Amino acid sequence: MTLGYTALVLHAHLPFVRHPDRDDYLEERWLFEAISECYLPLLEGLERLEADGVPFRLTLSLSPTLMAMLDDPLLQARYRSHLEASLQLAQREVVHTAGGPAQNVARFYLHWVESLYQRYTQHYGADILTAFHRLAQAGYLELITCAATHGFLPAYQEQPATVRAQIQVAVQVFRARFGHAPRGFWLPECGYFPGLDRYLREVGVQYCFTETHGLTHAQPAPPFGPYAHAWTPDGLAVFARDPESSKQVWSANEGYPGDPAYREFYRDIGFERDPEHLGALAGPNGVRTFSGFKYHRVTGPTEQKGYYDRWAAERTAIRHAHHFVQSRAHQAATLRGMLPGGPPPLVVAPYDAELFGHWWFEGPFFLEQVARAALHQQTVRFITPGDYLHMFSPGQGTAEPAYSSWGYQGYADYWVDGSNHWLYRHLHGAGRQLTRLANRHQMADEETRRTLNQAARELLLAQASDWGFIMKTGSAYQYAHRRVHAHLGRFGRLVGAVERGEPLDPQWLRQVELADNIFPQIDYRVFTHH
Amino acid sequence: MTGFWFIVITVALVLALIGINLGRRPQMRLGQSQRRTTSEEEPDFPVEQPEMQDEVTDISGGPMPSVDTEFAAELGAEDWSALHDEIPLPANYGEDLVVVLVRNPRSLYVYWETGGGGLAELREMLGAEAFAQTIPCLRVFDLTDGRQFTDDVGENDDHWFIHGLEPNHRYIVSLERRTQGGRYYLLSLSDPIITPPDRPTAGGSLLYQRLERQAGGVISSWR
Numbered sequence: 001m002t003l004g005y006t007a008l009v010l011h012a013h014l015p016f017v018r019h020p021d022r023d024d025y026l027e028e029r030w031l032f033e034a035i036s037e038c039y040l041p042l043l044e045g046l047e048r049l050e051a052d053g054v055p056f057r058l059t060l061s062l063s064p065t066l067m068a069m070l071d072d073p074l075l076q077a078r079y080r081s082h083l084e085a086s087l088q089l090a091q092r093e094v095v096h097t098a099g100g101p102a103q104n105v106a107r108f109y110l111h112w113v114e115s116l117y118q119r120y121t122q123h124y125g126a127d128i129l130t131a132f133h134r135l136a137q138a139g140y141l142e143l144i145t146c147a148a149t150h151g152f153l154p155a156y157q158e159q160p161a162t163v164r165a166q167i168q169v170a171v172q173v174f175r176a177r178f179g180h181a182p183r184g185f186w187l188p189e190c191g192y193f194p195g196l197d198r199y200l201r202e203v204g205v206q207y208c209f210t211e212t213h214g215l216t217h218a219q220p221a222p223p224f225g226p227y228a229h230a231w232t233p234d235g236l237a238v239f240a241r242d243p244e245s246s247k248q249v250w251s252a253n254e255g256y257p258g259d260p261a262y263r264e265f266y267r268d269i270g271f272e273r274d275p276e277h278l279g280a281l282a283g284p285n286g287v288r289t290f291s292g293f294k295y296h297r298v299t300g301p302t303e304q305k306g307y308y309d310r311w312a313a314e315r316t317a318i319r320h321a322h323h324f325v326q327s328r329a330h331q332a333a334t335l336r337g338m339l340p341g342g343p344p345p346l347v348v349a350p351y352d353a354e355l356f357g358h359w360w361f362e363g364p365f366f367l368e369q370v371a372r373a374a375l376h377q378q379t380v381r382f383i384t385p386g387d388y389l390h391m392f393s394p395g396q397g398t399a400e401p402a403y404s405s406w407g408y409q410g411y412a413d414y415w416v417d418g419s420n421h422w423l424y425r426h427l428h429g430a431g432r433q434l435t436r437l438a439n440r441h442q443m444a445d446e447e448t449r450r451t452l453n454q455a456a457r458e459l460l461l462a463q464a465s466d467w468g469f470i471m472k473t474g475s476a477y478q479y480a481h482r483r484v485h486a487h488l489g490r491f492g493r494l495v496g497a498v499e500r501g502e503p504l505d506p507q508w509l510r511q512v513e514l515a516d517n518i519f520p521q522i523d524y525r526v527f528t529h530h
Numbered sequence: 531m532t533g534f535w536f537i538v539i540t541v542a543l544v545l546a547l548i549g550i551n552l553g554r555r556p557q558m559r560l561g562q563s564q565r566r567t568t569s570e571e572e573p574d575f576p577v578e579q580p581e582m583q584d585e586v587t588d589i590s591g592g593p594m595p596s597v598d599t600e601f602a603a604e605l606g607a608e609d610w611s612a613l614h615d616e617i618p619l620p621a622n623y624g625e626d627l628v629v630v631l632v633r634n635p636r637s638l639y640v641y642w643e644t645g646g647g648g649l650a651e652l653r654e655m656l657g658a659e660a661f662a663q664t665i666p667c668l669r670v671f672d673l674t675d676g677r678q679f680t681d682d683v684g685e686n687d688d689h690w691f692i693h694g695l696e697p698n699h700r701y702i703v704s705l706e707r708r709t710q711g712g713r714y715y716l717l718s719l720s721d722p723i724i725t726p727p728d729r730p731t732a733g734g735s736l737l738y739q740r741l742e743r744q745a746g747g748v749i750s751s752w753r
Contacts, residue, residue, distance in 0.1 A: 021610035155631055158721050221731035403726035411634035411726060421689060425641050429623030489617025511612035
């Protein structure tokens with residue numbers, strides 16, 4: 001008997017890191033690593049389930065910036081080159097480790113990279129999004145999206161035009177790519193503020209997610225806390241994150257990814273081998289960087305790491321998958337007993353998709369095994385929030401969710417901090433400028449339209465929550481700083497030309513359009529204030 | 531003995547949860563934790579610190595339309611000069627305003643601009659000498675309980691972090707100049723903003739409260 005439900009939700013997102021001017025930007029490797037370690041293995045696992053007739057339901061949020069990069073021919077070509085370089089290194093590594101204890105791992109990597117190359121270039125024809133869409137049509141995925149460039153929406157609470165633009169552009173992109181509007185919407189950083197629901201309802205979004213206290217602190221308090229959706233006053237279903245299932249995966253110390261059998265993230269031959277040996281995977285200008293070839297396992301709290309054993313790691317992932325399913329079943333039974341008269345409990349377990357594969361190398365395999373383990377019991381069923389809405393539409397009534405995020409302490413401390421606060425003066429000022437111009441130029445000539453469309457792209461790119469996050473963590477600070485400055489600087493030149501009625505240097509405009517080519521169908525009037 | 535172990539385990543759990551940032555997203559993302567996977571080194575300038583701290587339709591796949599990507603790929607590095615222009619950001623946006631952002635239930639961030647002419651008008655109205663005797667300040671009005679307080683700010687300040695506020699209260703913040711005699715001249719007023727609640731809504735989820743009790747308070751201890 002089914003006593004409750006679990007919704008596994010993966011949020012796949014990377015900031016727009018396309019740099020056509022050079023091919024040695026390490027930031028583009030964020031995308032390449034995610035394709036190799038996360039998206040392709042996830043697809044492979046789901047396709048194995050499909051081939052074996054194992055049913056499963058997973059929710060996958062695809063950010064518009066990630067979608068744009070996955071579909072971009074330049075980045076596709078560069079990823080292919082990256083794979084070729086990986087293949088060459090894998091072959092050199094098999095020779096290099098011959099007769100030594102690392103050879104088995106080297107052979108594993110050669111096989112792994114060969115498989116990635118074959119799948120990406122031949123099986124998918126470099127078209128990963130269509131592969132995900134096919135799995136959605138096959139019933140394995142519910143695809144949703146998030147804000148256009150992952151703007152932290154609570155920071156724009158007083159800027160309705162910006163909130164509207166982030167949401168409407170995202171929905172337009174999703175619809176253009178997949179042929180239908182998304183039912184669900186991932187709020188960047190789970191950032192919610194009271195009143196956000198009306199913007200989502202304007203474009204037909206039916207549900208979103210908040211952190212746990214988005215519902216437990218809601219007004220009035222939903223009787224079942226985070227274990228069923230509540231309806232906002234504007235008719236948006238809100239699901240909240242379950243803390244227990246999050247802890248089992250997120251926690252670095254007691255979560256699954258810290259098991260001694262799993263691959264160790266930080267030990268990488270990119271820091272050990274000669275640059276000549278690493279070939280194209282060596283960092284530019286002698287910079288040492290990750291190659292993706294990691295030969296050790298977590299082992300324990302020691303520097304003396306043992307060699308990675310894929311077979312042992314997979315056995316561990318299977319064990320963890322069974323534990324995860326049993327925990328959800330136990331949770332469902334417990335909650336059901338405590339919810340007399342309520343809807344069957346839904347445990348919402350959302351994660352960054354890149355956790356599965358990049359940080360936790362065996363994560364995609366774990367997900368596949370969760371589906372297989374779920375077959376052996378009836379207590380809990382894995383579904384999507386959309387499925388749950390179909391079955392138990394009333395949920396737990398109406399409530400106004402509380403301001404919340406899934407960042408540190410659960411609010412906005414991370415994104416409004418001494419390291420990044422200066423962003424908002426400019427992002428808000430630029431937003432007001434664009435809204436004034438959009439209101440003034442509702443029927444613009446071709447040149448003005450083109451200029452303001454590019455201004456809208458630049459502003460949206462500057463609004464990514466990633467930049468503030470990076471500034472706060474201190475990693476890649478200068479890159480984030482330079483990106484925001486570049487986009488806001490270009491924005492200023494573009495809107496300045498329109499305000500003064502002066503023409504732009506056509507070469508400059510052309511180059512900027514070619515570089516920041518996201519959202520080709522954007523209409524700047526999305527920034528109009530109604 | 532059982533009680534002893536319960537306490538030990540509970541304390542250990544609480545410490546572990548606090549220490550490991552339980553359930554929160556790790557402060558790491560793809561690439562971003564890896565300094566060495568970025569193109570540039572850390573900044574050589576100091577980083578400012580916090581003051582106080584439908585139905586599916588058939589689609590054929592294919593890439594989304596992009597702006598002449600093939601053409602872009604053919605361009606050499608020397609053809610991308612536009613990307614290397616360092617365009618300065620404006621010092622202000624020509625407005626008089628105060629903007630307040632929520633940080634957490636007890637803290638707000640405030641920034642302001644005085645580029646819209648209001649300051650010059652006040653100087654003209656008061657006269658240069660009298661104006662020089664005034665000092666800029668922020669007045670924080672708690673609209674929920676009717677209290678207010680004032681923070682003096684520096685002439686060159688343009689932002690402020692306000693701490694020690696009340697959760698779930700409605701605030702409004704004004705930028706003013708005050709005289710030694712206690713007279714205030716308003717320059718700009720923010721929109722009202724509500725600090726978030728910091729605890730489950732009273733009379734709320736009985737289920738959640740029962741789970742809390744069962745877990746010995748662990749669920750909320752990490753917040």
